[in-house]
Amino acid sequence: MKVLWKGAISFGLVNIPISMYVATENKDIKFNYLHKECMSPVKYQKFCSRCEKEVKSDEIVRGYEYQKGNYVVINQEDFERIPQENTKTVDILDFVSLSQVDPIYFDKTYYLEPSAGGEKAYSLIVEAMQKTGKIAIAKIYIRTKQSLAAIRVKDNVLIMETIFYPDEIRSPASLSQGLDPGKLHDNEIKMAVSLIENLSTDFDPSRYEDTYRQALWEIIEARIAGQEIVTPIQTAEKGNVVDLMEALKASVKLAEENRKSTAKKPGGTRKKAKTGS
Amino acid sequence: MDSFLKDIVKVMEPILLPEPFDSEEFFFQVKWDGVRMLAVINDGKVRLINKHWRDKTAQYPEMQQLAEHLKVKSAVLDGEVVVLKDGKPSFPSVMSRDQTSNTQNIKYIQNILPINYMVFDLLYLNGKDLRYEAIETRQSYLDDLVFNRNYLHRVESFPNGKSLFASVEAMGMEGIVAKKKGTPYTPGKHHNDWLKVKCRRTQLCLLGGYTLRGNLINSLLLGAFRNDKLIYIGRAATGLTSAQQEFLSTQLPLLQVQESPFVNIPSRKKGYYFVKPQIGMRVDFLEWTEDMSLRHPVIKEFIDFNPKDCTIL
Numbered sequence A: 001m002k003v004l005w006k007g008a009i010s011f012g013l014v015n016i017p018i019s020m021y022v023a024t025e026n027k028d029i030k031f032n033y034l035h036k037e038c039m040s041p042v043k044y045q046k047f048c049s050r051c052e053k054e055v056k057s058d059e060i061v062r063g064y065e066y067q068k069g070n071y072v073v074i075n076q077e078d079f080e081r082i083p084q085e086n087t088k089t090v091d092i093l094d095f096v097s098l099s100q101v102d103p104i105y106f107d108k109t110y111y112l113e114p115s116a117g118g119e120k121a122y123s124l125i126v127e128a129m130q131k132t133g134k135i136a137i138a139k140i141y142i143r144t145k146q147s148l149a150a151i152r153v154k155d156n157v158l159i160m161e162t163i164f165y166p167d168e169i170r171s172p173a174s175l176s177q178g179l180d181p182g183k184l185h186d187n188e189i190k191m192a193v194s195l196i197e198n199l200s201t202d203f204d205p206s207r208y209e210d211t212y213r214q215a216l217w218e219i220i221e222a223r224i225a226g227q228e229i230v231t232p233i234q235t236a237e238k239g240n241v242v243d244l245m246e247a248l249k250a251s252v253k254l255a256e257e258n259r260k261s262t263a264k265k266p267g268g269t270r271k272k273a274k275t276g277s
Numbered sequence B: 001m002d003s004f005l006k007d008i009v010k011v012m013e014p015i016l017l018p019e020p021f022d023s024e025e026f027f028f029q030v031k032w033d034g035v036r037m038l039a040v041i042n043d044g045k046v047r048l049i050n051k052h053w054r055d056k057t058a059q060y061p062e063m064q065q066l067a068e069h070l071k072v073k074s075a076v077l078d079g080e081v082v083v084l085k086d087g088k089p090s091f092p093s094v095m096s097r098d099q100t101s102n103t104q105n106i107k108y109i110q111n112i113l114p115i116n117y118m119v120f121d122l123l124y125l126n127g128k129d130l131r132y133e134a135i136e137t138r139q140s141y142l143d144d145l146v147f148n149r150n151y152l153h154r155v156e157s158f159p160n161g162k163s164l165f166a167s168v169e170a171m172g173m174e175g176i177v178a179k180k181k182g183t184p185y186t187p188g189k190h191h192n193d194w195l196k197v198k199c200r201r202t203q204l205c206l207l208g209g210y211t212l213r214g215n216l217i218n219s220l221l222l223g224a225f226r227n228d229k230l231i232y233i234g235r236a237a238t239g240l241t242s243a244q245q246e247f248l249s250t251q252l253p254l255l256q257v258q259e260s261p262f263v264n265i266p267s268r269k270k271g272y273y274f275v276k277p278q279i280g281m282r283v284d285f286l287e288w289t290e291d292m293s294l295r296h297p298v299i300k301e302f303i304d305f306n307p308k309d310c311t312i313l
Helices: A076-081 A119-132 A186-199 A211-230 A241-276 B002-008 B061-070 B091-098 B103-112 B135-145 B161-170 B242-255
Strands: A005-011 A014-022 A062-067 A070-074 A089-097 A106-114 A134-142 A145-154 A157-163 B026-031 B035-042 B045-050 B074-085 B115-125 B152-154 B175-180 B194-198 B201-213 B216-226 B229-236 B273-285 B298-303
Touching (some): A089 A145, A106 A145, A119 A134, A119 A145, A119 A157, A134 A157, A211 B103, A241 B152, A241 B161, B026 B161, B061 B103, B074 B091, B091 B103, B201 B229, B242 B273
Parallel strands (some): A005 A089, B115 B152
Antiparallel strands (some): A005 A014, A014 A106, A062 A070, A089 A134, A106 A157, A134 A145, A145 A157, B026 B175, B035 B074, B074 B115, B175 B194, B201 B216, B201 B273
């Protein structure tokens, strides 16, 4: 796994150096857009809607659209003017019970691993959180971004979920139909409850798989296999290390025999010269 | 095991020497051209760590067999992951494996570019730290542990450096490493115990463009085919005689085209001028860089152009 960033957990007076990793990965199959005519990847260009020409990155500024078609420009200095607290820290604010945090708040999941020198403080906080059964609510600062996070322990590892701020959660009150229960019969409720009970089991995620992805992958695999026949460059390698090593050893042996025989020659002539004298 | 890994955090790297040598104090091994990899075996699982200390376990699923094949509780092996192309180690091919991260694509490429793990050292065995043992001791443990299999090979040692280098060079391989007898495993480069000598190697290239300094050609843009596509693999500024340089400076602008012939360089790239790729060159270089270009390319001669020859192996 790639380290996403390195920073520190700050907890009271303690600073625990950590590395952060993304814990989950999306396995959706990605496709590239190709130009049908020549099968080359389609490129995205930044194009000015008014000048009808490509714009380079040094010709681009950031604008906020405060009214349709009206923008105010916010430049780099403006961003820098906002006071930033320590970057790259995870600041623990409170400890709460996991059951009090509704899953709707969870956004992305990361693993936190202790960096050199942080091992002891890290295992201390893991132990203490396991003992109390609490999770930590923390503010994290990554470059200019600030977010809220919940930190919990699983398999002796700290797991951090970034959580939404309350104003980022939409209210169900804005669902278009509204919720009108109507009248429920006792029998209907009984039937629904028994249906749930019949389907109840322990959560075992390995029982579920993405059958659509599986099917799509089978199609792709078949297409790749078909292509192997037309592009010879994709065939598997036939040479092996053993053959290569045998050839090398034979070559070394030959080189050494040659050297010995050339080394012998001057010796040989000397002998001859001696007997000759 | 965890504390052991946290303690070393670097692999032992050989120091570059210009010439091969013979010495009773050293033994000599082939320098296999691939990616350096520690295989960490613990409780039946294999974890792979490269020399930048990144986890590469997912990239080489076939290495999981190691745990079963070696029958050890715990071990840390040091070696090189190598992919052969036309019977020779190919750095570009192993990079294709190394940079594939999607599980399905790994499954596919595994069959096309099978790997070989060339093992040359043993740093840890069944709870014992072996780094401070003499290299001969580590080698003898390794001899008892590693038996060659289709993907797994013990790197062999030779007594003479010069003859091994000559053979390795003749076969177009990367080079040799000299290892001093009686020495421990010292992570990093602060030692004089492992020394490498590299062969200069040859790639046939197509001239795909140039850069200028004033009115004179400054460097030539080198291309070679991979999967039938012309890839830019670096630029060479040395090897031309001044007569060649003057001749090219007058002729190349006449061949200039707007479109970049390379799939990996945009036509608008500043300061780059492109030509139709129709001139072949033999180029010597030291090694492939990790981003797939030639390190220290030197133009040796212009050759008859045959696109098939100008292919990356």
